Amino acid sequence: MxxxxxxxxxxxxxxxxxxxHDARVGLTASPKWLPPKWFYDAxxxxxxxxxxxxxxxxxxxxxxxxxxxxAGEIAEAAAPEVLVELGSGSSEKTVLLLDAFVAHGExxxxxxxxxxxxxxxxxxxxxxxxFPGVSVHGVVSDFTHxxxxxxxxxxxxGKRMIAFLGGTIGNLVxxxxxxxxxxxxxxxxxxxxxxxxxxxxxxxxxxxxxxxxAAGVTAEFNRNxxxxxxxxxxxxxxxxxxxxxxVWDAQQEWIxxxxxxxxxxxxxxxxxxxxxxxxxxxxxRTEISAKFRLSGLEGELAHAGFSVARHWTDxxxxxxxxxxxxx
Numbered sequence: 001m002x003x004x005x006x007x008x009x010x011x012x013x014x015x016x017x018x019x020x021h022d023a024r025v026g027l028t029a030s031p032k033w034l035p036p037k038w039f040y041d042a043x044x045x046x047x048x049x050x051x052x053x054x055x056x057x058x059x060x061x062x063x064x065x066x067x068x069x070x071a072g073e074i075a076e077a078a079a080p081e082v083l084v085e086l087g088s089g090s091s092e093k094t095v096l097l098l099d100a101f102v103a104h105g106e107x108x109x110x111x112x113x114x115x116x117x118x119x120x121x122x123x124x125x126x127x128x129x130x131f132p133g134v135s136v137h138g139v140v141s142d143f144t145h146x147x148x149x150x151x152x153x154x155x156x157x158g159k160r161m162i163a164f165l166g167g168t169i170g171n172l173v174x175x176x177x178x179x180x181x182x183x184x185x186x187x188x189x190x191x192x193x194x195x196x197x198x199x200x201x202x203x204x205x206x207x208x209x210x211x212x213x214a215a216g217v218t219a220e221f222n223r224n225x226x227x228x229x230x231x232x233x234x235x236x237x238x239x240x241x242x243x244x245x246x247v248w249d250a251q252q253e254w255i256x257x258x259x260x261x262x263x264x265x266x267x268x269x270x271x272x273x274x275x276x277x278x279x280x281x282x283x284x285r286t287e288i289s290a291k292f293r294l295s296g297l298e299g300e301l302a303h304a305g306f307s308v309a310r311h312w313t314d315x316x317x318x319x320x321x322x323x324x325x326x327x
Contacts, residue, residue: 004124004136036287047221056209062319070312071100078193079106080161086143088112091123113139165197170290181304188326196322201291204248212246219244234270254290258283
């Protein structure tokens with residue numbers, strides 16, 4: 001059994017500086033916004049895990065069931081020696097891929113990437129115990145900036161597959177998606193693969209409740225971004241004075257999560273020496289979750305330099321896995 005290794009390209013100071021930048025830009029914009037990556041402190045991660053178990057929240061269980069059904073086909077089509085997972089978190093769903101890849105006999109190295117060293121250490125240890133023949137090399141980084149740090153296979157003919165699951169691609173606006181997909185293509189050699197998990201456009205009557213559950217867990221998750229600013233930037237948001245809002249934008253084909261001020265408020269972000277005013281009813285965007293049509297997603301991949309080798313959808317056509325080869 002090999003000992004998992006951890007490569008760090010994102011320090012706590014760097015993370016704080018990124019938060020400072022995003023908070024200053026987003027809170028002084030009109031309309032205001034904050035990036036969804038700042039939901040995820042320890043409490044935010046705990047809340048999201050609760051969300052994935054809610055009856056309304058279909059994406060996680062749908063993707064897991066789809067992966068379980070087609071992992072063998074993915075292994076047969078891609079046969080990578082190195083599996084890189086961006087935003088790996090607990091690597092729970094990845095076990096389904098690893099089972100299939102190990103059974104296929106090609107996989108040598110698993111590279112989970114995440115911003116959380118503790119999440120990576122825990123996941124790496126669990127993967128190492130379950131798959132003793134696979135080396136595990138964690139990378140602590142922001143996947144939007146440090147893809148060039150991804151390890152290469154030892155053999156000259158070895159292939160990598162980058163997995164980007166969970167529908168996270170939908171958190172990027174179109175310009176960000178284009179930049180991200182192009183950057184992934186830039187680090188892959190021709191014939192190497194990207195496996196992309198993406199939510200599909202479905203009936204808003206099913207879609208909206210997934211982001212506005214009856215128990216209010218998503219509302220607490222949304223408000224947690226304000227508590228992150230309070231704890232990390234010495235702000236004084238009254239998080240409970242903001243209402244969770246989730247709306248379907250039919251033109252953009254994405255869900256927007258917003259926080260709406262219940263009254264006029266003046267917020268001090270002391271570490272930024274910044275005063276922010278909110279009017280009663282003013283909304284601040286905290287997340288988009290774009291949903292896709294397969295033709296559009298394949299077009300975006302083609303524009304970035306990929307050709308789609310295979311795609312799979314669940315029986316209800318709510319979620320897709322797309323295997324794309326670098327051209």
